[in-house]
Amino acid sequence: MSRKHLVASLVVVTALVGAACGGDDDGGGAATTAASDTATTAAEGVTTAGSSAGSTPAAGGEDVALASVGMALPGPKNDKGFNQSHYDGLIAAGEKYGFTPNVVENVVDPQARIDALKNLAADNPLVIGVGGEYAEAGLTAAPQYPDVEFVVINGETDPAIPNLHAYFVRQGVPAYIAGVVAAELTEANKVGYLGGELIPPTTQSDDGFKAGVAASNPDIEYASTIVGNFNDPEKAKEAASAQINAGADVIFALLDAGFPGVEQAVTESGKDVLLINPIFPRCDEGENIVGVAFLSSGGLVDQIINDAGSGALPTEPQFYGVENEEIQRFELCEGFAEHQALVDETTDAINAGEIELPEGV
């Protein structure tokens, strides 16, 4: 029996080490993931400051008096979407300000998210949890580390927890503009929306896109499908095929690594279907890409670092719509530039409060 147990333990340990090397998709070990990711980051040469960072800013950088910053991502740092956007933002800020970025990624399990924030808090004066998935984890971890500042993107605050802060990216706002543009472009009078996981940004984008379409033309048919995963191209392909088959000729796909599946569905259908994607521009991937609900998390992370460095982290949640185009905007691809006036007009009207967005968007 002892031999069996020894062998089994060996397998488990080997497996965990292996999993830690590449990230932990089931959230089974935030601590090991954190340690290894830091190592991976350093190995890739993207850690610019080294162990003495913080007091010594990078060349040409500014000192924000932070030795290191921890960041916990719910998904992979290379998802070509939300996670990568924040990861890239942190790395860029690290180079600019001269701090060491420490990243934990692929943390799916709720308890693992709490552990991830706590582990990062042990070594970093500022910890950023990316996404509403970390809202609950922030509320749990922050009171246990009163000397560490916690920021949760799309998270929650509590007056009793002064070291917990929240910055909200309202992804439904550029989605509204996307809806206005989609209504202008559809010839079949049917547009579709594909969401990844069912989390607040997904539903907000759904609501915003739908409202934008309806505001332009209430007779346009609207179909919405939640794929269940931002990074599953096969499911995304089938979901997109279903919408195309049902007649949609403009689709906004709020997907990350799953987006190529949507592009393939369009190609294989042989139909003229236009696509809109989130976060990173994909204009060079096809002439049917209309534009992007652009999100530069780099700008947001930069803002957070600056606020933390100057001791000005807000006590109330900060909301970002499309007021600051450095952070978020709707951006058209070159082939659809003729609709720029419509985008500008809608953006201005939203910022002026002339357009009433759906509740929660």
Add this chain to the structure above:
Amino acid sequence: MGPFDTAWLASMVLLSVPLLLAATGELISERGGVLNIGLEGMMLSGAFFSFLGVYLWHNVPLGVLTGMGAGVVVALIMALLCVRLRSDQIVVGVGLNLLALGVTTFTFREIFATQAEVRLDYPQPIAIPGLSELPVVGRPLFQQTLLGYLSFVAVGAAWFVLYRTSFGLSLRAAGESPAAADTAGASVNRIRTIGTCVAGALAGAAGAYLSVGRLGIFNEGMTGGRGFLALAAVIFGGWRPLGVMAAALVFGAADALQLRLQSYESIPREVWLVMAMVAAAALVVARLRRGDRDTSVAVTIVGGAVVAVGVALFVIGPEWHFPPQLWLTMPYVLALLALGGLVGRVHMPSALATPYRRGEDT
């Protein structure tokens, strides 16, 4: 036809193929007595290494073989630990899943991290002349990629091997009564190792179908739990090849259906009619099969109630709209039903998950 159109049928088949390949291999493994929880990891290894193979050699068949080879390598580790060293099959399976996730993620980043999103050419479907022009089923069934066709061929091959060859007889004996098989001269551990390797090869092919067979893309963790659904399909299918194929098709059908129903303002009436028809068919099958009286009565009552409710809702046509959460769970609810409702009523291999050593009771 509403959501039950030809495109749904095609989608059902496409979503079923990876489940079918993996579940057929798992069937072979389990009939030999090895519960291969590491199926997900074998699929993921197949997905990545086939992608790498096609990337390196620009040859899809070679890539698929590489993916199958990767699945076999993981299976050999499983066999070494569980069959030879008699470790706990569940613990080892879970460990291998984590190991495969770590290795594929790490290797993928090491090789592709500095490049832009890599997309490879993927094979186009092959239409079988004549058959692919049949109404309704023509395109969904007879316009598949080679791997798609092979998934159905694998079911037939599994049936033939299990029930028409001496190896199949020995395999089943190893899963039912390894001591008896041993007494009859069969090498139980060798047979189980082969069964596990077949599972690895087919799981690798299932992963290859996902990455290079349909998409030309690899994403970290892209199997997304399909290996576990394949495990459920084996139970749902009653450890029989045709049952496993039916289960994989049901899971694929449910997945394809939920992706369509989410877009409807209210549930189409056809859905209720189909629900009633499926329940009625299940009732007929249940009546034809022999079972104890209490079970038969319970099945008749529940099945009859589902038929009645389905017909009533079809006639009434209520304006019901379910939230996406509910639709997304549809395949998993079916898996739960399979595990909870059928597990006690089908015969699982008696020595499943039990290591064998000559001279010891199992």
